[in-house]
Amino acid sequence: MNSSDHSPKPYWNPYLSGFGLGLVLLSAFVIMGRGLGASGAFTSVTATVMHAIAPAHATNNALYANYLGDGTQSPLLDWLVFEVLGVLVGGFLSAALANRLKFAVEKGPRISSGSRLIFAFVGGVIMMIGALFALGCTSGQALTGGALLNAGSWVFMMCVFGGGYAAAYFFRKLWL
Amino acid sequence: MNAPFYSFGLFGDQASLVVAFIIGIGFGFFLERAGFGVSPNLAAQFYLRDMRVLKVMFTAIITAMTGLYLLSRIGFVDLSQVYLVPTFLVPQIVGGLLLGIGFVIGGYCPGTSCVSAATGRVDGIVYVAGMFAGVMVYAEAYPHMLGFVHMTSMGQITLARLWDLPYGLLVFAVVLMALGAFVVAEWTEKKFGGMEPDPKGWLSVRPWRVTPVRVLVLGLLAAGFVALAAGSPYRGNHVTIDTKDLALRAGTGADTIQPTDIADWIVQDRNDYTLVDLRAAKDFDAYHIPGAQNLPMTSLSANSLARNQKIVLYSSDSTQAAKALFLLETQGFKSVYLLNGGIQGWHDTVLFPVKSPGMDAAAFEKLALVAKYFGGAPRETSASTSAALAAPMAPTPAPTVAAPVMPAAPAGGIPAAQHKKKREGC
Numbered sequence: 001m002n003s004s005d006h007s008p009k010p011y012w013n014p015y016l017s018g019f020g021l022g023l024v025l026l027s028a029f030v031i032m033g034r035g036l037g038a039s040g041a042f043t044s045v046t047a048t049v050m051h052a053i054a055p056a057h058a059t060n061n062a063l064y065a066n067y068l069g070d071g072t073q074s075p076l077l078d079w080l081v082f083e084v085l086g087v088l089v090g091g092f093l094s095a096a097l098a099n100r101l102k103f104a105v106e107k108g109p110r111i112s113s114g115s116r117l118i119f120a121f122v123g124g125v126i127m128m129i130g131a132l133f134a135l136g137c138t139s140g141q142a143l144t145g146g147a148l149l150n151a152g153s154w155v156f157m158m159c160v161f162g163g164g165y166a167a168a169y170f171f172r173k174l175w176l
Numbered sequence: 177m178n179a180p181f182y183s184f185g186l187f188g189d190q191a192s193l194v195v196a197f198i199i200g201i202g203f204g205f206f207l208e209r210a211g212f213g214v215s216p217n218l219a220a221q222f223y224l225r226d227m228r229v230l231k232v233m234f235t236a237i238i239t240a241m242t243g244l245y246l247l248s249r250i251g252f253v254d255l256s257q258v259y260l261v262p263t264f265l266v267p268q269i270v271g272g273l274l275l276g277i278g279f280v281i282g283g284y285c286p287g288t289s290c291v292s293a294a295t296g297r298v299d300g301i302v303y304v305a306g307m308f309a310g311v312m313v314y315a316e317a318y319p320h321m322l323g324f325v326h327m328t329s330m331g332q333i334t335l336a337r338l339w340d341l342p343y344g345l346l347v348f349a350v351v352l353m354a355l356g357a358f359v360v361a362e363w364t365e366k367k368f369g370g371m372e373p374d375p376k377g378w379l380s381v382r383p384w385r386v387t388p389v390r391v392l393v394l395g396l397l398a399a400g401f402v403a404l405a406a407g408s409p410y411r412g413n414h415v416t417i418d419t420k421d422l423a424l425r426a427g428t429g430a431d432t433i434q435p436t437d438i439a440d441w442i443v444q445d446r447n448d449y450t451l452v453d454l455r456a457a458k459d460f461d462a463y464h465i466p467g468a469q470n471l472p473m474t475s476l477s478a479n480s481l482a483r484n485q486k487i488v489l490y491s492s493d494s495t496q497a498a499k500a501l502f503l504l505e506t507q508g509f510k511s512v513y514l515l516n517g518g519i520q521g522w523h524d525t526v527l528f529p530v531k532s533p534g535m536d537a538a539a540f541e542k543l544a545l546v547a548k549y550f551g552g553a554p555r556e557t558s559a560s561t562s563a564a565l566a567a568p569m570a571p572t573p574a575p576t577v578a579a580p581v582m583p584a585a586p587a588g589g590i591p592a593a594q595h596k597k598k599r600e601g602c
Contacts, residue, residue, distance in 0.1 A: 011217075014231035015358075015378070015389045017210035021232060022239025024202035029244050030252075031195055033180030034259045036203055038286035039307070046311040063318040082193045084290055086200020091291030093201070094208035103296040106215045106283070113298075120215075120299040123282015124289065124306020125313060126274055131286060132314045133325065134271025135261050138285040139203075141268075143233065145261055147240035149334045149346055152263030156272040163276020168222035171280050175219040 009098040025147060034079070035144025039131035041084040043067055044075045051075075063132075108175040119174055179247070183257040183510075204291050213291040215283030215299055222280050224368040227361035234354040235392075242399035245347050248409035254508065255409045256483035262447050265328035282306065322445075329447045332482050343410075344403040351400030355393060422505060431501065432516040433488050439526045439546050442466050450481060454491040454500055455519070465490065465522055466550070476503055483509050490515035490522070527552025 011017070028035055047067035051058040058064040067075050075081075095101045107116035131137040134156050136145070142160060145153020178184040182192055210232045211217040220226035248255040279285055284292055284303050292300025318325070336343040362379050378389040425431040441449060442465075451468040453460050460470040471481070473496065481487060487509060491497040497514050504512045515521060524530075527550055529543040544554035 011211035011228075012209040013389060014210055014228040015235050015392055017206050018232040018235025019239050019392055020206040020209065021203070022236035022243070024199060024206060025236055025240040026243040026247075027202070028199050029240065029258050030179045030247065031181050031199070032192065033183040033257045036199070036287075038290065042286065042304075042307050043311050046308050046315070050312075050315075061315050061319065062322070063315040077193065079192060079196045082196035083200035083203065086197040086202075087204035087207070087287060087290045088200075088294040089197075090201035090204025090206075091208040091213055091294040092204075094205040095213060095291075095295040098209075100208070100213070101296050103298070105298045106292070107299065108216060108219070116299055117302045120282050120284075120303040121306035121309070123278045123280075123284070124303040125278075125310040127278030127282055127285060127303075128307040128310025129314050130271040130274025130276075130278055132271070132311070132318075133274065134268045135264070137275060137287065138233075138279075139287040141261065141272075143236055143240075146233075146237040147244065148258060148260055149241070149336055149343070149350070150260050150263070151330065151333045151335050151338045152261065152265065152268045154335060155263075155265065156268045156275075159269050159272025160276040160279065163273035164222045164279050165276070166273075167277040167280045172223065174281070175216060175283075176223060 006099050008100045008102075021143075022147075025143060029147075032079070035140065035147070036083065037080045037136065037140035037144065038084055038087070039128060039137040039140060041078070041080040042128065043132070044078050044081050048075050108173070110173055110176070116174070119171075179253040180257050183254070203287070204294070207288055207291045208295065212288040213295045213297065213300070215292065215297075218285075218288060219280065219283045220369075224364045226369055227365055230357060230361050234357055235396075238351050238354045238396050238400075241347055241350060242396060242403060245344070245403050245409050246399060246406075249403075249406050254483070256508070257510075260332040260334065260482070262332050263330040264326065264447075265330060267325050267327065326445045326447065329445070331447060331450070332485055343408055344406055347403035348400040351396055351403075355397060358393070422502075431513055433513045434516050435522045435525045436543075436546070438465065438488065438515060438522070439550065443546065443549060449486040449488055451515075452476075452481070452487060452489050452500075453519075454489060454496055459492065465519070473500055473503070476500055476507075481509070483507075486511045486513070488513045488515055490518045492519050494518055523552075526550060528555055530555045 012020075025036055043063070044067050047058060047064040050061075050064055051068055058068060069075060092101070105113040105116055107113060111119075127137070131140075134141055134152075136142075136153075136156075138160065141150075141153045142157040144150075146157055178186075181187065182195075187195070207213065211228060212232070217226060218229055221229035244253060244255065244258070247253040275285070282289075282303050284300060286307060289300050289303040289307070293304050294300075330338075334343070335341070336346050339346075359379065362377065378387060378393060438451065451465060453464045453468040453470045454473060455464075455470070456472070457470055460468075464470065468490070481504070487504065489497045489500050489504075489512065491500070494514075494517075497518055501512050501514055517524065527547055529540075529547055529552075531540045531543075531554070540554065547554045
């Protein structure tokens with residue numbers, strides 16, 4: 001390996017990355033008795049912030065109240081919150097080792113950076129609402145539930161691909 | 177060895193957060209290695225240009241699925257202790273479709289956006305901000321759509337239980353499906369992606385060449401075949417019973433649940449528990465608590481109940497219910513409870529609550545509402561208690577519970593017709 005070469009290294013073969021990811025998921029099952037997740041951490045953090053800004057509003061809201069618990073322990077001391085912190089670190093480490101850290105806007109060739117950021121925000125909003133309806137996202141439902149043959153997760157996974165392919169034509173300008 | 181380690185108490189909540197962090201590092205690392213920190217790589221999936229999302233996802237799913245299956249089959253992992261997200265069919269269809277649309281618009285999913293943000297991508301950071309906004313939008317709307325988010329509830333259910341097929345057969349089928357999808361994905365990339373065939377791709381190199389991906393594919397296929405032949409992963413579990421804990425729970429009453437709590441759960445349409453009626457089928461058919469399933473003692477096993485779910489037992493015979501509780505505990509069920517007082521307790525405290533001397537009007541009003549919801553009626557005094565109590569104590573309690581003895585003159589009682597109609601709905 002040439003240490004003076006700072007160009008980004010190629011990504012791993014998708015099947016081998018998938019195998020690695022599968023082993024991480026398997027170890028979560030074996031060690032913790034649960035799978036991976038992501039979206040739930042955002043709800044915990046939002047509930048905590050809302051509780052700090054508007055305590056009465058947060059405790060009266062059924063969704064936040066679920067995440068705030070009985071108040072004896074911070075909702076941030078949560079498995080998913082710590083797992084997502086790990087994701088940030090793991091992603092950073094992997095990119096750093098492969099020279100892929102870059103301050104940039106990733107986008108299709110035909111839209112401006114400004115438009116891309118607006119769509120990224122809107123996509124985040126829609127994605128999160130979907131994840132809350134479905135009780136999980138691509139990690140917590142599709143990956144985890146898929147491996148557990150969870151009935152709802154497989155229906156969910158088919159719908160993610162279905163929704164994505166159905167919408168793809170209308171948003172082709174963003175990516176092609 | 178007993179796994180999952182956490183479920184068997186090998187470490188506590190504090191340590192679990194450290195585990196979470198380490199597992200997260202692995203998760204983030206492989207997502208980044210796969211190229212998932214960069215949105216065009218992900219979005220390309222939906223334009224058939226680059227199928228890496230499908231390849232990575234399905235490889236991960238079948239790796240974890242076959243691995244977990246085999247570890248369960250040899251008795252290392254107790255599969256029934258692994259948490260299953262409950263199925264709510266319609267909300268999950270709607271959620272899935274929204275997620276797919278959000279994926280195309282935003283270019284990430286929640287996990288990959290974290291990797292993107294952590295590696296400096298501004299669109300990833302903005303996407304994360306969008307997700308926080310999404311939580312706030314949903315939270316404000318949540319109280320108004322409780323009916324929707326809880327509809328079509330099916331409980332914690334695997335495809336194997338849903339279709340009544342052997343678990344191993346489904347594992348094998350999913351492996352085959354995934355490998356088929358990989359072949360199609362390679363073809364699509366060539367056709368739509370305009371990609372030169374990877375000279376080292378698992379379908380491109382000469383048939384006799386051994387490559388890591390080929391070894392992986394063959395290994396997963398072999399694991400699938402083993403699953404097909406090896407039967408149920410739920411067999412071969414070893415359970416250790418903590419008798420001290422069992423005695424402590426029984427002694428402190430920590431293993432009982434009040435009928436009024438069950439009533440609240442039913443009214444709230446909660447889905448995180450299973451209510452089991454242990455009585456004979458004819459008694460069950462005559463009357464049962466709404467949502468209960470009828471399981472006689474002989475069919476109490478992991479095949480009909482999930483070990484990781486909260487189970488509440490009731491019967492007309494408290495000794496029988498207690499025996500059933502112990503039977504389930506010996507089978508490794510972790511959270512089994514008795515309905516306090518059994519069906520009689522339900523009858524006396526929920527269907528026909530009595531106003532106790534010290535009770536204020538508002539509290540009794542609430543009890544009355546709940547009673548009417550379930551087709552019962554409150555009693556102002558316990559004067560008529562003896563009649564109502566005596567009847568269900570008769571040798572054949574079921575009919576009396578089915579047609580509860582109404583107090584002669586319930587103060588402000590509901591008309592008999594309405595009473596009957598409501599109970600049929602139960």
